Amino acid sequence: MDITVLSVFENRCLVNGTWLSTSQSLEVKNPLDNSVITEVPVLSEDVIHQVIIDAQIAQKKWKDVAPNDRSRILRQWFDLVMQKQDELATIMTVEQGKPLKEAKGEIAYAASYIEWFSEEAKRGYGDIIPAQANSEILVFKEAIGVCAAITPWNFPAAMITRKVAPALAAGCSIIVKPASETPLTALAIAKLAEQAGIPAGVFNVVTGSSTAIGRIFTESPIIKKLSFTGSTEIGAKLMAQSASTVKKLSLELGGNAPVIVFNSANLDLAVQGVMDTKFRNAGQTCVCANRIYVQSGIYDTFVEKLKTKVEELKVGNGLNENTDIGPLINRKAILKVEEHIADALSKGAVLVTGKPQNLDGNWCTPTLVKDVTQNMLCAKEETFGPFAPIFKFENEQDAIAMSNDTEFGLASYVFTQEINQFIRVSRALEYGMVGVNTGLISNAAAPFGGVKSSGIGREGSKYGMDEYLEIKYVCLGNIN
Numbered sequence: 001m002d003i004t005v006l007s008v009f010e011n012r013c014l015v016n017g018t019w020l021s022t023s024q025s026l027e028v029k030n031p032l033d034n035s036v037i038t039e040v041p042v043l044s045e046d047v048i049h050q051v052i053i054d055a056q057i058a059q060k061k062w063k064d065v066a067p068n069d070r071s072r073i074l075r076q077w078f079d080l081v082m083q084k085q086d087e088l089a090t091i092m093t094v095e096q097g098k099p100l101k102e103a104k105g106e107i108a109y110a111a112s113y114i115e116w117f118s119e120e121a122k123r124g125y126g127d128i129i130p131a132q133a134n135s136e137i138l139v140f141k142e143a144i145g146v147c148a149a150i151t152p153w154n155f156p157a158a159m160i161t162r163k164v165a166p167a168l169a170a171g172c173s174i175i176v177k178p179a180s181e182t183p184l185t186a187l188a189i190a191k192l193a194e195q196a197g198i199p200a201g202v203f204n205v206v207t208g209s210s211t212a213i214g215r216i217f218t219e220s221p222i223i224k225k226l227s228f229t230g231s232t233e234i235g236a237k238l239m240a241q242s243a244s245t246v247k248k249l250s251l252e253l254g255g256n257a258p259v260i261v262f263n264s265a266n267l268d269l270a271v272q273g274v275m276d277t278k279f280r281n282a283g284q285t286c287v288c289a290n291r292i293y294v295q296s297g298i299y300d301t302f303v304e305k306l307k308t309k310v311e312e313l314k315v316g317n318g319l320n321e322n323t324d325i326g327p328l329i330n331r332k333a334i335l336k337v338e339e340h341i342a343d344a345l346s347k348g349a350v351l352v353t354g355k356p357q358n359l360d361g362n363w364c365t366p367t368l369v370k371d372v373t374q375n376m377l378c379a380k381e382e383t384f385g386p387f388a389p390i391f392k393f394e395n396e397q398d399a400i401a402m403s404n405d406t407e408f409g410l411a412s413y414v415f416t417q418e419i420n421q422f423i424r425v426s427r428a429l430e431y432g433m434v435g436v437n438t439g440l441i442s443n444a445a446a447p448f449g450g451v452k453s454s455g456i457g458r459e460g461s462k463y464g465m466d467e468y469l470e471i472k473y474v475c476l477g478n479i480n
């Protein structure tokens, strides 16, 4: 599929309203066969510094655009993204590998953040706090200023819009550095943003060296806020680098999501929920089930039912309509999955279905292993691939203790039909998000984010707006 002929295709950077190419460039590859799709610019450090200065000038005007007008422009952007859903999804599948049906779903999900924040743009409410007879305490919410975002390859559209849309709604300008593996979806979305009427300099997309751009973003005193989605290791580094400029940060970092399936669960619902959360994007999401804890009374039946479903998954080219699992992003990702499977089998886990080794390209067979224990690698690290390890547990306390036995705290899942158990366990789980009787929790209206080493801040929902706003307190005295 030649995506360069699509109307939204773009391989130049958007800087201050100009589409820029450079002589030095980075190859963008198709994970299907590692063929080169196109090249994108490697912007120089001078250009990045200039983009930041231009974004500051643009932000001063954008913050004064009436909220209603900002809202209308965002709505127009949402409409254009949905009109071009098929083209955008095709670009995504070709550069990222996920099946077209999932890519279309991601474009709709990405657009839902634009729609949500186009509405929130009008709701930057402040407060009046009654204090003393002779004074008023006024609270204003103001745009934080110039923002930067560094986004991952696993969701090339949604991780951008859920940062950019609230920033623009709040009256900020923003510079996005998309993942080097998947810049084309980002550039196509930026093209539509420009068509929607977002002024020059307000939304910029830059490509090039991740290390150099990350350093310039974090060290710039002009950039007031950095939002990052990616690994805990890089997030911590960006946090340290941001210290000298005391920047506001949102960090959505690694996960190690547990799923707890209790004896009382509706088994078919639980099996479907595990399939949804484990195999979405071939297991390459931060909220994918990483550890599946199943209570002893239903263990054997659950494993059999899950095996049947896993064996139905079709691995192949994402552009084929019936594909469920596309190629993983690169060979390194395959090796990590294989390492986790080999470690589990060497320590006594049992292969239920799948393949411990995948010899060709970026292809990975969905694999199910049972009798996994807490001392295995997959209990400690995020696998980020289509490997489902099943652990057996006896009682609720053990399931909670094992689930919380990790430095991470992003998503968790519980399947039970006992109302008290659902409340008890949801409270006890040390996670930012808990899905109960569902494996799909992502929604523009919900506050997405983690605790512990999984990050800081929330994206989406009314709380997602606050990340791009500062609170100003005005004391109005001597009124009488």
Ligand code: SIN
Pocket: 154, 155, 158, 229, 252, 284, 285, 286, 287, 442, 448
């Ligand atoms: C992620 O994997 O970082 C995001 C997943 C989602 O938004 O559902």
